[in-house]
Amino acid sequence: xxxxxxxxxxxxxxxxxxxxxxxxxxxxxxxxxxxxxxxxxxxxxxxxxxxxxxxxxxxxxxxxxxxxxxxxxxxxxxxxxxxxxxxxxxxxxxxxxxxxxxxxxxxxxxxxxxxxxxxxxxxxxxxxxxxxxxxxxxxxxxxxxxxxxxxxxxxxxxxxxxxxxxxxxxxxxxxxxxxxxxxxxxxxxxxxxxxxxxxxxxxxxxxxxxxxxxxxxxxxxxxxxxxxxxxxxxxxxxxxxxxxxxxxxxxxxxxxxxxxxxxxxxxxxxxxxxxxxxxxxxxxxxxxxxxxxxxxxxxxxxxxxxxxxxxxxxxxxxxxxxxxxxxxxxxxxxxxxxxxxxxxxxxxxxxxxxxxxxxxxxxxxxxxxxxxxxxxxxxxxxxxxxxxxxxxxxxxxxxxxxxxxxxxxxxxxxxxxxxxxxxxx
Numbered sequence: 001x002x003x004x005x006x007x008x009x010x011x012x013x014x015x016x017x018x019x020x021x022x023x024x025x026x027x028x029x030x031x032x033x034x035x036x037x038x039x040x041x042x043x044x045x046x047x048x049x050x051x052x053x054x055x056x057x058x059x060x061x062x063x064x065x066x067x068x069x070x071x072x073x074x075x076x077x078x079x080x081x082x083x084x085x086x087x088x089x090x091x092x093x094x095x096x097x098x099x100x101x102x103x104x105x106x107x108x109x110x111x112x113x114x115x116x117x118x119x120x121x122x123x124x125x126x127x128x129x130x131x132x133x134x135x136x137x138x139x140x141x142x143x144x145x146x147x148x149x150x151x152x153x154x155x156x157x158x159x160x161x162x163x164x165x166x167x168x169x170x171x172x173x174x175x176x177x178x179x180x181x182x183x184x185x186x187x188x189x190x191x192x193x194x195x196x197x198x199x200x201x202x203x204x205x206x207x208x209x210x211x212x213x214x215x216x217x218x219x220x221x222x223x224x225x226x227x228x229x230x231x232x233x234x235x236x237x238x239x240x241x242x243x244x245x246x247x248x249x250x251x252x253x254x255x256x257x258x259x260x261x262x263x264x265x266x267x268x269x270x271x272x273x274x275x276x277x278x279x280x281x282x283x284x285x286x287x288x289x290x291x292x293x294x295x296x297x298x299x300x301x302x303x304x305x306x307x308x309x310x311x312x313x314x315x316x317x318x319x320x321x322x323x324x325x326x327x328x329x330x331x332x333x334x335x336x337x338x339x340x341x342x343x344x345x346x347x348x349x350x351x352x353x354x355x356x357x358x359x360x361x362x363x364x365x366x367x368x369x370x371x372x373x374x375x376x377x378x379x380x381x382x383x384x385x386x387x388x389x390x391x392x393x394x395x396x397x398x399x400x401x402x403x404x405x406x407x408x409x410x411x412x413x414x415x416x417x418x419x420x421x422x423x424x425x
Contacts, residue, residue, distance in 0.1 A: 001164045001187055002277065003140070003153040003171075004194040007132075008182040008203045010149035011089045014128050015118050017180040026094035026115040030105045032085040035292055037311065037417075038304055040425055045416040047314060088120055092203055132179060139171060144277035152191065152277040161210070168206045190214065190271035195227050214271040219246035228265060245269055286315045286323070287377030294333045294370035301330070301371045302361055306423045308376055309357045313350045314416050316378060317408045322348045323378035328360040331373035338364035343380065346393050349400035350407065353378070354421065 007013060011029040016022045037045060087108050090099045097112040109115060129148045136143045142154035159167045168185045175183050182204040186197030189211045197217070201207035209217045224234045226245055242248050248255070248269050255266035267273040288308050295301055305328070316323060325343045332338070340360040346352060357376060407419050 001155055001159065001161055001189055002191050002194045003155065003164075003168055004186040004191075004198045005136070005151045005153065005171075006184050006186075006198045006202070007149040008184055009089055009091055010129075010181075011120065011125055012091045012118075013181050014124050015121070017128070018124075020180075022116070022118075024093065026091060026097060026099070026112050027118060028087050028090040028094050028099060028105070028108060028115055029118045029120050030085050030087045030108070031117075031120055032291070035290060037290070038292075038307055047318065047416065090115075128179065128181070132175070132181070135175075135178065139174070142277055142279065144279060150195075152194070154277045156276075165206060165208050168208075172204070172206060188214070188271065190268070190273060191275045191277065192227050192268045192273070193217070193271045196221065196225065199225070211271070215246075215249070218249060218269065218271075219244065221245040223248055226269060228268060233265070283319060283321070283381075285377050285379035286312055286319070286321075287327075287375065288312055289373065289375035291331075291373040294372050296370040298365055301365075301374070302358065303424060305357050305361055305374055305376065306354050306421065308374060309354045310350065310420070310424065311416065312376065312378055313353050313404065314408065314411060316348060316353075317404065318412075321381040323381055325378065325380040326353075326356045326360060327375075327377045327379070328357055328364055329373075329375040330361070330364045330366070330371050331375075332366050332369035333372050334369045336366055336369060338366055340364050345382075347397035347401050348404075349397060350404040350421075351400045352397065354423070358423075 012022075012027050015027070015029065085105050087099060087101055087103045087105060089101055090108070094108070094112050094115050097115070099108045099112055099115065105117060109117070125148060129145075133143065133145050133151065136151055136153060140153040140155060141158055144152040144154075146152055155164060155167065164187055168187055172183055172185055175181055184198050184201040184204060185206045186194045186199070186201050186209070187206065188194040188197055188209040193209055193214055197207045197209045221244060223229050223237055223243060223245055224231075229237075237243075237248065237251075240251065240254060242251055242254075248266070252266060255262040264273070268275070288311050290304070290308065292304075295304075324345050325341065327339070327341050329337060329339045340363040342356060342360060344356070410418055
């Protein structure tokens with residue numbers, strides 16, 4: 001049997017674990033993006049990256065300043081308070097009043113005026129997640145960290161099917177006793193059915209789907225509820241009048257016509273994929289994004305892109321990977337979203353990374369509009385297999401990579417912003 005463990009309203013629960021007075025009250029964690037990384041003065045930025053899940057983003061913090069000052073109340077020239085930022089997550093008490101993730105804080109407070117808004121503390125979240133992972137590794141033979149608040153556990157050959165429900169209930173109680181964190185646990189012989197089952201365990205419960213119960217369990221489930229079916233795949237299925245997982249389970253020929261991705265997804269849906277948990281969750285991409293007040297000056301937008309590129313470079317060299325694909329998206333105040341992608345089989349360096357994102361911005365810059373968000377990422381790692389890279393530039397790229405590694409040494413030792421390039425100033 002496989003367990004899928006999902007911490008309930010994790011960010012709120014993390015704050016409650018150290019302040020019990022927040023229990024049973026409407027609470028939200030929210031604010032604005034941390035924009036200190038764009039400061040021209042050095043602020044001692046470092047990287048916290050203890051968690052290694054495929055969907056766990058590393059967090060940057062400021063060693064010489066108060067960590068993560070997310071200001072969500074501004075003062076106008078008249079002295080009036082202006083609520084800024086969005087809801088990152090909220091307690092069930094706040095959700096009952098209509099508060100939702102991604103909602104502007106001002107709107108959320110109109111729906112629930114007594115709601116307490118907490119400043120995000122990402123160091124707290126990562127530390128709790130890391131300690132919980134270590135604890136689960138002591139309790140379960142095989143554990144996979146899937147995201148900052150999700151874990152899979154494999155108890156096959158250790159806990160029998162007739163005992164697994166009682167064991168999961170006991171484990172949930174241990175986690176509450178040790179960490180004061182509520183957690184929901186879905187159980188099934190199939191990995192992705194277990195993840196789907198967690199939805200019915202929430203909040204703070206346990207839900208078991210046995211092998212012979214899978215067909216009935218998925219019959220009326222909407223296809224968009226299944227992990228791994230995104231909007232694009234859902235639209236393809238809906239064109240064939242498939243809207244539930246039960247209907248999908250009877251469309252084997254259609255899924256098989258979509259080759260390997262379709263075959264893999266089909267067997268996940270019917271619960272006979274045979275997938276076990278992964279102890280090594282290699283990253284597929286490395287990215288970063290920031291939202292800010294509208295900026296109409298294109299040179300300032302480019303400066304921020306180059307700063308974010310430096311942060312990507314730092315993570316890439318920390319993980320010792322060699323990305324070959326680059327992605328940039330810029331959101332504008334008029335609702336436009338400009339995207340550019342580029343792939344090149346070259347040896348990675350800071351100079352190459354920044355030059356590439358500079359070129360991508362040329363295709364994303366929009367005349368007459370002001371930028372409000374930058375999102376960028378790198379992917380398609382070659383893991384330093386030089387034989388797969390272009391031989392035309394590899395000899396000129398090697399010295400650039402060596403320089404990048406020298407800068408990395410300084411940034412690891414002192415701080416990420418100890419050395420900046422001219423375009424960032």
